[in-house]
Amino acid sequence: MTANTIYQHGTLGLLVPGLFEGTITAGELLTHGDTGIGTLDGLNGEVIILDGHAYQAREDGQIREIDATETMPFASVHFEQPDVSVDVKGLSQAEFEQQLLTEYQLENVFAAVRVTGTFKHIKTRVAPKQTRPYQTLVAATTKQPEFEGDNVTGTIIGYYAPHLFQGATVGGYHLHFLSDDHQLGGHLLGFDIDQATVKVQRFADFKVHLPIDNAAYLQEKFDNQAIDTAINKAER
Ligand SMILES: [Zn+2]
Numbered sequence: 001m002t003a004n005t006i007y008q009h010g011t012l013g014l015l016v017p018g019l020f021e022g023t024i025t026a027g028e029l030l031t032h033g034d035t036g037i038g039t040l041d042g043l044n045g046e047v048i049i050l051d052g053h054a055y056q057a058r059e060d061g062q063i064r065e066i067d068a069t070e071t072m073p074f075a076s077v078h079f080e081q082p083d084v085s086v087d088v089k090g091l092s093q094a095e096f097e098q099q100l101l102t103e104y105q106l107e108n109v110f111a112a113v114r115v116t117g118t119f120k121h122i123k124t125r126v127a128p129k130q131t132r133p134y135q136t137l138v139a140a141t142t143k144q145p146e147f148e149g150d151n152v153t154g155t156i157i158g159y160y161a162p163h164l165f166q167g168a169t170v171g172g173y174h175l176h177f178l179s180d181d182h183q184l185g186g187h188l189l190g191f192d193i194d195q196a197t198v199k200v201q202r203f204a205d206f207k208v209h210l211p212i213d214n215a216a217y218l219q220e221k222f223d224n225q226a227i228d229t230a231i232n233k234a235e236r
Helices: 093-103 215-219 224-234
Strands: 005-009 035-039 046-050 053-057 063-065 074-078 084-092 110-125 146-161 172-179 185-203 205-209
Touching (some): 035 110, 035 146, 035 172, 046 146, 046 172, 053 172, 053 185, 084 093, 093 185, 110 172
Parallel strands (some): 005 205
Antiparallel strands (some): 005 074, 035 046, 046 053, 084 185, 110 146, 110 185, 146 172, 172 185
C-alpha cells in the first residue's frame, strides 16, 4: 500500500443532508491507513486514528477504542510517512496554520498534519449521537458539547485540503485531537502550542470510496451550495 494516498470513505457532503449511516467498518478502513479522522454511525462522536488504533471521543467526554466491526459514514486515513518533522514553540493556531501553508506551499495540496507535544490550551467539540430519522448536519450540530484543557499533552491529527475540494471533504484544515491520557479529545476548535513536533505529509493522490450499496446515498439529491454553507457552519 502506497504511503502517498489519502483514502477517504464517503464525502463530507453526504453528512450534510443527514446520511449518517455507517457504511464502512473500522476494520476495513484500517486496511487503507493507520492514521486519520472520521465520525461513527449515527454521527456518534469524533474519530481519531493514531498508529493503527481508532478511538471515539464521545459526547459525554469519554474516549474509547473502536471495535473493528463498528461502522462509519465518513472517514479519511493514510499510512503515516511524513515528509518533514520540525520542532516548534509558542505558536497560536492562526500562526501555526499560516506558517504551515506558507512554508510547505499547501494551498493546492492534500496534506496530513500531525502535531505531538504540549498545548497551552485545547478546545474541542464532539458531535452528539443522532437517532433516526436523521436531521441535517447543521441541525444535528447546533448544540454540541465542548471540552477544554490547559497544559495538555497530546496529538493533533488531521488534514489540509485545497478549497477546490470543499464538499468532497472540508476545504482547508480539518483537525482532531486526542490527549495522551485519553481524557480530552474531539474535533478541534482551537489550540495554542507550547512546544511540539510537527509532521507534514503531502499527497499527490486523493482516493474517494463511495457507499454505492447504500440506498439513501443513491437517492439523495445533493445541493452544492447548501453543502458549502453547511460545512462552513458545522465543521469550523
Ligand atoms: Zn471533525
